[in-house]
Amino acid sequence: MFGNVDWAVVLATFVSPIVAVGITLWAQARDNRNRNRMELFSNMMRSRRNPLSIEFVGSLNLVPVHFHADRLVIARYADLMAVFGDSAWRSQDQQAIQQLNEKADLAIAYLLSAMSVVLKVPIEQLAILRGGYAPKGWADEEQLNQELRSSIREVLAGKRFLPVLAFPAPPQPAPSADEDESKPGSENLRRSIPDQ
Structure with a gap:
């Protein structure tokens, strides 16, 4: 009986740290996964009013990586x-x-709502769809950038020409007869012109 207790102590001494490390690693991996998912969700929520932004598109492309096991999220994606x-x-x-x-706005709201349920921070779909803030200036700037890119493309393709403004040179006053004679070398000039 005493020999069996010794083996149990030895076994517990070696196995316990291994099990503890395994549990710690599993918990850290789970925390990292949850943190990555929450960061992805936060980025998408922050930029949902501007789905053309780099932040939204980059986060959207990572949804299948971080939510691959969640069928509803993948279906909404x-x-x-x-x-x-x-x-x-x-x-x-x-x-x-x-x-x-x-x-697209409705599909984004459905996707974000499904993600929020998985992350245990449920947000109503209507709050996602109608909520958020994006200044009108961003939309105006994007519109101007698109128009500028389109105009440049047309110029490069030869479909549109750049208007060139021609400013006439200011008129130069005609030299008077007195000024001609007072200039050095004007005598030579007069001599070289034959009399008519």
Whole structure:
């Protein structure tokens, strides 16, 4: 009986630290995963009013990496990708583009809501859809940048020309006869012109 207790103590002495390290590593990995997911979610929430921003697009592309095991999140992600991949974005019809923007906003709200449930910070879809703030100046600046890029593209393609403003040179006063004679070398000039 005494020999069995000694082996149990020896076994516990060696196994306990290994188990403790394993549990610690597992807990750290879980914390890192949760932290990464929360950071991704926070970035997307922060920039949801500007889905063309680098921050939003970069975070969106990481959703399948960090939420791969969450079926509802992946399904909502696929729905959003289908909206973004719609060929109607290339249309010249402004009403079709407006409808796609509304569908994209709704799909973003569904995705963020699904992510919030997984992260145990549930936020209403309506709060996601209607909430947030993006200054109108950002939209105006983006519109101006698009117009500028389009104009430059047309100039480079030869479809548009740059207007060149020609400013006439200011008129020079005609030299008077007295000034001509007073200039050095004017005698030589007069001599070289034959009399008529």
